[in-house]
Amino acid sequence: MSIKKEEDRSYPRKILDYMEGFLVSKTLFAACELGVFECLHDSERPLSAAEVARALGTSEDGTERLLSACAGLELLSAQRGDEEVLYRNTEMSDRYLTKASPQSLYHSIQYNSKTIYLCWHYLTDAVREGRNQYQKAFGVSSKDLFEALYRSEAEMVKFMQLMNSVWNICGRDVVTAFDLSSFRTIYDLGGCSGALARQCTMAYPECTVTIFDLPKVVQTAREHFLSIEDKRILFHEGDFFEDELPEADLYILARILHDWTDERNVELLTKVYRSCRAGGAVLVVEALLSEDDSGPLTAQLYSLNMLVQTEGKERRASEYRRLLAAAGFSHIQVQRTGKIYDAVLARKQ
Template structure:
């Protein structure tokens, strides 16, 4: 941690302002301590004036005395007009009691215990591939999807809404305290929640969201103001603080391998680790209240109607309550006295669930090898109070040994893919979707699919074992993953991708030894004398199957890589246009051109029209190898899932063309499944590379290889941004020197 500037510390101690750009998490710890040691009550003229309480006894007393320290004016300060209240924290009695009662069903003890197996599976499924790969970003790949995933399990959010919540929350925090009204962030958030409410009322189920949306009082639904206040509070508090605390736990353990080993041997320490993390690094640095009367604390009178800041961080590190408060001690006997969950009537409604989540995270991590930080992490505030990590890049000490179980899984891996192929070809998932939640038994499936009962029963059992189906009464129904991705007509339907692999890709894999032995693709193509992407060699089936996979990956790219200055994108080898479509959806200022072969542009044009983006995305026919130059007039060039098809000389040739086509300051983005630097994985990138041996002259490359080629082409400011999509795990970005940079950030 950098040593804070003494002048900044002195200024912020005298004129405290948690929205000052110099008030960073590192600076905050020192400023908060100085304020606490200065006096029981301090005053700052910032934002019209505010009083600060920072000592444990005083902050706890204020939290308990809700009659004097009111939340009814909103605890976020300043606050854009037009933003609805957050339930229940922004309400005083008597409204508070009724709202809290409405919010309690999903976080009751019995409901939390019911969720434990699903939460544990979610945590295990997220951490396993990172540990197997041996490295990763524990914020992007674990803490964030874990927190949002638990929120989905808790209240019943759709997968689409889960995918949007983090970005919407980030935008809300960015503007809540700085804008003159809520128009820049609340309408978009409200639109997503409104769609969830509409869905819950149209198709009621057993989720909390469905119960709340359909709950009536005297025959009337809850007023919209109250309904959306509850839902948005769950969406924000239900993932934000969990994500931040999980991130802090992961970060601290990454810097203390000895503690990781102790937790494996002494799991009874795990609750103490969670409580001490909450005490030492409060995920929400402060809340505010407004006084309802004059109140005197430590000889200073705070007038009626004053805004009061409660510094949780300072209180949690008050030496009068916690000895050696800056030390991390998992055996600290009173760590649970921290105020991170609040106190009094506003004590966190989801505290029991949060503690369960932290315990599960620690238990699942303990099943894997010790890990360590591989890069420095940066912390920053959102809305001046939520402490966030930009990333937690780690490397595990060793990959898990395969063992016999792993070897048998590799040996029979083909069986899994072929079970999926058979179920997709026979229309199993579509039929079960028509049956609804009740599902169907083996006899019903056999009759409707036109097969005998024996194979129907065996196929159902196989798909259930793979997590594609779930038991429903006496039969089977689609599991959520199958319902989302394997039902024809759904937006993210991957059945065509499964069919494309079976018809177009897998025959070549049956001759993979030949490909490796001869260094020649084993995939049979109709016109061997022509390029692999010519119309005769890449059937329409290929593009139809690849489109949804590309769309899902494009969505992950748009969420993981920010291009704030990009206005004109050239998607080189853009295929069906999926990446251009998703990037334009994520950036309303962006216009794009898909540059590809004539027959591919026809496919892209149709997809662009279906997306309703023909006014922002065009197509341009050409051949990026045969044409002397790439089209100009663009400030950003995207090469997504392109370079793995070609060898190094052709890739260098293409990058040189990108350099010449870009203006000074322009950016090139390479999005791929990147092989790690030591070429030991990750599994998906390594096997995709072998797939290239089967079908192309290329392979999957490391970020360092791309960096070297980019530098040789003339680019600078080269960096790699990790993200996780189904067909890409990172992007290598580079800038053409000179001019005004388009800019990019993770």
């Protein structure tokens, strides 16, 4: 064995990377929160740390260190000027980290920083207790999951902004994983901001999509997220566990089933089956775990997040097949997109 290989074996690079992973996340979070990427996007030329600090009202020393770290993470490009280092956004940062970009992940980052990160402080307790950690993280009861999730209007808007940015990035992949053009009347249960409904109407111009969600969510979606000019996106106020579901050709459950226990999911899917027209279907959108527990890592980490935040978990395709079959659905198909979220289509004969 070479000396180089022996040295590599004695240096725990991967463990060190994992141990310090939160430093990377918080660097990204802080840069977004302070407005670093907006500042550089708005500038017509690269800026020095001193110029960015003056624009943001931050310390020059702290700003220089933050910009240097962002350059190391390839979120910024750095070039040496005559007397100082000058910074500008990378193409990736301009596209995904500035608020005005159609593909912005800014609000997802804010939600991760301000909400999810605080819940994960109690991950050890969540594993010990087997339940979410809203009580410890925010001092609110999680007896009603969405009362905890939407514990204030500001928190509800933050969550809706998170979902909006997620579906602006991933929505088209999941609504086109199968050909849904034969389904004209679609209900998006828990449709939140309407971003996935919008992706659906763009992909299938002949369909109408109704967002079925809690009254306060529908009101906020109408006011802040969707244009009233889009006549193919409608609204229905209700609680899908408590209220009757209108008849439709297709129901979309996107990032819904992972919030709940198997028992609650069979209850919901049975309601969907009963309301679904003959020949209709349900489209389940989730991050699917592999059958042999080998990954994907993102879905495995998301499942831990479900532990600290909800009553549910991420599941394997076979588990969703069992839940759908238990509710009466058949001809269950699975389509992996190669990205975060996958699609499962099940039909009612």
